[in-house]
Amino acid sequence: MQIKDFFRRPDISWGMFRVFARNLKVYQKTWKASIMFNFLEPLLYLSAMGFGLGAYVSDIKGLSYLNYIAPGFVASSAMWAVSYESTYGSFLRMDYQKTYQAIIATPLSIEDVVLGDMLYGAFKSVLYGSVILLVIFTLGLVASPWALLLPVVLFFSGLLFAIMGLTWSGLAKTFDHFNYYFTLLLTPMFVYSGVFYPLEGMPDFVKEIIWFTPLVHVVNLARGLVLGQVGSYLLVDLAWIIGFIIIFINLPIALIRHRLAR
Amino acid sequence: MDNVIEARGLVKRFGDFTAVNGINFIVRPRECFGFLGPNGAGKTSTVKMIYCHSPVTDGSLKVLGMDVTKEARAIKRRLGVVAQEDNLDPDLTVEQNLLVFSTYFGIPKSEAGERTKELLDFFGLKEKAHTQVDKLSGGMKRRLAIARALINKPDLLILDEPTTGLDPQARHLVWQRLRKLKEQGVTLILTTHYLDEASQLCDRLVIMDRGQILEQGEPKELVARHIGKEVLELGSAVCHDLIPQLAGLTSGHQVVGEALFLYTNDGQALLRKVQELRETNRQYLRPASLEDVFLKLTGRGLHHEGENEVEHAD
Numbered sequence: 001m002q003i004k005d006f007f008r009r010p011d012i013s014w015g016m017f018r019v020f021a022r023n024l025k026v027y028q029k030t031w032k033a034s035i036m037f038n039f040l041e042p043l044l045y046l047s048a049m050g051f052g053l054g055a056y057v058s059d060i061k062g063l064s065y066l067n068y069i070a071p072g073f074v075a076s077s078a079m080w081a082v083s084y085e086s087t088y089g090s091f092l093r094m095d096y097q098k099t100y101q102a103i104i105a106t107p108l109s110i111e112d113v114v115l116g117d118m119l120y121g122a123f124k125s126v127l128y129g130s131v132i133l134l135v136i137f138t139l140g141l142v143a144s145p146w147a148l149l150l151p152v153v154l155f156f157s158g159l160l161f162a163i164m165g166l167t168w169s170g171l172a173k174t175f176d177h178f179n180y181y182f183t184l185l186l187t188p189m190f191v192y193s194g195v196f197y198p199l200e201g202m203p204d205f206v207k208e209i210i211w212f213t214p215l216v217h218v219v220n221l222a223r224g225l226v227l228g229q230v231g232s233y234l235l236v237d238l239a240w241i242i243g244f245i246i247i248f249i250n251l252p253i254a255l256i257r258h259r260l261a262r
Numbered sequence: 263m264d265n266v267i268e269a270r271g272l273v274k275r276f277g278d279f280t281a282v283n284g285i286n287f288i289v290r291p292r293e294c295f296g297f298l299g300p301n302g303a304g305k306t307s308t309v310k311m312i313y314c315h316s317p318v319t320d321g322s323l324k325v326l327g328m329d330v331t332k333e334a335r336a337i338k339r340r341l342g343v344v345a346q347e348d349n350l351d352p353d354l355t356v357e358q359n360l361l362v363f364s365t366y367f368g369i370p371k372s373e374a375g376e377r378t379k380e381l382l383d384f385f386g387l388k389e390k391a392h393t394q395v396d397k398l399s400g401g402m403k404r405r406l407a408i409a410r411a412l413i414n415k416p417d418l419l420i421l422d423e424p425t426t427g428l429d430p431q432a433r434h435l436v437w438q439r440l441r442k443l444k445e446q447g448v449t450l451i452l453t454t455h456y457l458d459e460a461s462q463l464c465d466r467l468v469i470m471d472r473g474q475i476l477e478q479g480e481p482k483e484l485v486a487r488h489i490g491k492e493v494l495e496l497g498s499a500v501c502h503d504l505i506p507q508l509a510g511l512t513s514g515h516q517v518v519g520e521a522l523f524l525y526t527n528d529g530q531a532l533l534r535k536v537q538e539l540r541e542t543n544r545q546y547l548r549p550a551s552l553e554d555v556f557l558k559l560t561g562r563g564l565h566h567e568g569e570n571e572v573e574h575a576d
Contacts (some may be wrong), residue, residue: 260315
């Protein structure tokens, strides 16, 4: 990839929604099994940690442990869902099935294809996050109608994680390279972004490092909205996410162009 | 009508490797135009530039009167592309492959449905409409790929090695369909390293090797011009000294490994003369073909896999 590709003006059309629709059509065949498995895992965590560990933790900031960790799982489940999609899913379409190659021989551009995949990633983020939100709502763990805004947050966080995943896909040589992505980037974020415990107890420099990673901002927003603890400070988190999207949206496009259009 | 394609000084480079080295050609409306050459000749690189997949390194390339560097979307709207590798959508059924593809061209749903029916019918895939693509045979997949490329009623259909890997029967089925398309007035471009395919289908062709066009013209005319009517193969190059005595009967010769190929317009007379002069262990008189032309131009066969061969993911 050359630097100038990153600053190239994107060639976008409505065609990206057709790519999105194509992915949705494929998803219609597997969605039931797919949703089942995707919500089973966070449910296992939630029940094991919430009830198991929760029995020993009296309360965190006046909340039962289950109440405290539930919103974070909405954020992290959404992250996992979009991340699998924009790595394994997109890489499969790009490298093995050559679906991307077939599409760019039609009037659609590489931008349309990548943005279509990004939208699809964001869709999965909203869907899987909302499923968990529904689950914690039925468990009586949602305290405020502000939670209705959470899907909007999940759309943006979905775009963000799709950009990250597609960037990695643009660089990856084989499927094995995604192990690094999950082990070195996503798992540390999952355990250090305040899903399980407040970050106040961490040393300052750790907190500063964490601030520069995305998941913590999604967790802050999810917790604020679900618990109804809403303030202007949440706008900083939202701005962080949207800023990330604006700055980096061209990166996976440039990388994938470099990879395909040779 | 204007030319469908005009290429001038067309160059494609991958780093230090020059895949296409300044070629010129034109493709006229309603003809079947072929790129014939061995693997690595630059055929695929050339057609990938035509269907706006690969950026042009240098030179100019106009497709349907438009510049590929400026109007890719408008060009692609009017093209049908059958790529070398199978890129059908394995997540979808046969019918869905066509329907989903039609949405990329913005074809209205009702029209797409009709067109899909027609195409499945034309390509003998009607019974397979609801079959998952990965359950199809190689020949059916290729036919589906061609059907898919026709969903937008293209003005130009590009086929990159359309029958590579197919068994003879499946190849003939594909050829039949392509001939019919040509009758219907579709302009075709195909790359191939099969000379029977080139001579069966192409009105005109270019012979490519190592990124360059060695020769161009009509298949029959090329054979007649370079070789003549027939080729007499003699089993041993020891016959080399015969050549001066055969003057007037041959139009040229080529040593191929141990064998000597004599080009002629009167095979029987040449054969009689050779038999008078010398007993050889093997004599074989056969019609001249494009492969002889290629051999003469390059000194190598089309399917030669020597160490000189340029290895490239072409």
